Amino acid sequence: MSGDGFRSRRRSAARIASLGFGVVAGLGATPCQADKHPMSYLRGFGTKADLEMQLTWGVLIISVVVILIISALVIMGVLRRRVDVPLGLGGRIPVDRSKPGLSWIYIGVGISSAVLFGTLVWTMMTIAGVSRPPSVPSVDIRITAQQWWWQVQYLSDGPSRLITTANEIHIPVGQPVRFELISTDVIHSFWIPALSGKTDVIPGQTNVTWLEADKIGRYRGQCTEYCGAQHAHMALFAVAQSPAAFKSWWDHQLEPAPQTSSAGLKHGEQLVVYHCGACHSVRGTVAGGVVAPDLTHLMSRATIAAGTIPNNVAELSAWIADPQDIKPGNHMPNLYLSGPELSDVRKFLITLK
Ligand code: HEC
Ligand SMILES: [Cu+2]
Structure with missing residues (x-):
């Protein structure tokens, strides 16, 4: 996964999101190609998902068949226009009740109701089937x-x-x-x-x-x-x-953060405690904030800021230098750390494996 590819995908995702279709964006594209299973609701990977997938595909196929049948009927209706406008009526078409057209409506409503009722029963059965796990959760x-x-x-x-x-x-x-x-x-x-x-x-x-x-x-x-x-x-x-x-x-x-060994790391830890500890926790230090992600094992995570950027040294530094540039409006303020401070903070953070 190259950083650049990630960036441009992120930008295009953000563009779509700005149109208000954030979730739809997740359907085809995923910001992280390393994911084995991108967002898709057309393939399931578990007991619960399997039942739901059967319903999803079932309803999808029924809907497609309905659309095809209705479209065919509409096209047929248009092509088989049988009324010839008689002369002398000024272009108006006389009402003709001689043909039994209504029976088509009765048949159509009957078939649709049966299919809809079947789908309803299937949906209820699926909801009941997935409401409880098959065994006690571990x-x-x-x-x-x-x-x-x-x-x-x-x-x-x-x-x-x-x-x-x-x-x-x-x-x-x-x-x-x-x-x-x-x-x-x-x-x-x-x-x-x-x-x-x-x-x-x-x-x-x-x-x-x-x-x-x-x-x-x-x-x-x-x-x-x-x-x-x-x-x-x-x-x-x-x-x-x-x-x-x-x-x-x-x-x-469960393990706390490792003991800081060098002066640079100690300084990094102090900076994190002072500047970040009111919001973030790092177990093993006095940073004990609870309103932001726990950083004790930050580097064990693959992404930063809820999937916004990949977690590597470059992206992590960019995040700490200016989180508002990367995720505008998020609740981590720009802390205006100096270059050397940033470097010590980063040195400390990357020990949090
Ligand atoms: C005012 C509270 C606040 C302060 C102070 C703060 N942060 Fe944050 N931080 C947050 C919030 C909230 C998030 C989650 C942002 C999001 O994903 O929307 C966050 C996210 C992060 C993340 C990403 C974590 C993850 O797993 O996604 C890192 C790393 C981080 N902050 C480091 C720092 C560092 C280093 C400092 C100090 C220099 C700091 N933060 C100061 C609130 C804060
Ligand atoms: Cu939300």
Whole structure:
């Protein structure tokens, strides 16, 4: 994935988003070509998604067939115009009730009602089928949606195993995972199309959903309820791993930031505590803010700012130097750090693996 390619894709995505079609942009294009599973709701990768995909394709095919039949009938009707306007009526067409045209309407309404009713039953059955996971979920995750990123907290296994991360949800493959969805500001919507349908995230309310991935990989998701200026830059990722890899990821996330060894790193840590600690946490330091992404294992994430840019040293530096240039309106202010300060902050941040 080249940085430039990413940039231009991001720009074109932003352009489409400015037209108000942010979510549609996610359909074909994904900002990160490294994703194994880009946003697509036409292919599913799990027990829940499979049922939903059958319905999606079923309804899609029925709709296409209906459009084809209606179009054919309309074209036939136009071509088979049988009324010849008699002379002497000044161009007006006489009403002719002799032919049994109405019977076509009765037949048409009958067929449409039967098909619509069938679709309704199928939809209800699918909703009932996906309402509960097939077995007890192995992992419990609380997602807190906010303008414009996702806080991710792992709740199961007791307080000693509690971790907080952002925008990237690691899950064990082949096991159902339960999600508690809350919002701190406006209505968002949680959607990882290849794994599950949408669930709204509503302030003052806890919505619960679940999903399961049956294949290892990285699945892109997107906030799908317009939530303000940077709605289109509110992506998330589900990273499905083997249960063993998932456990070691979790164990690693529990570790605090490494002890700073050199003077440069110590200075970087101090700057982060002073300038960033009111909003961000870095466990193992006194930075303990809770209103922004936890940075303790920042470098273990593939993207920054909810999928807006890839996470590498160059993009990370650009973000800290001017987050408002990259994601205008986001809730991280420009901190106007000097060049040497930026360099020490960056040195410290890239130790947060
Ligand atoms: C006023 C609160 C605030 C301060 C101060 C602040 N940030 Fe942020 N930061 C945020 C918010 C909010 C986000 C999420 C932005 C988004 O994605 O919309 C963020 C995102 C980030 C991210 C991306 C994290 C990720 O996983 O996506 C990094 C890195 C970061 N900030 C570093 C810093 C550094 C370094 C400092 C200090 C020099 C700092 N921030 C100061 C609020 C703050
Ligand atoms: Cu949102």
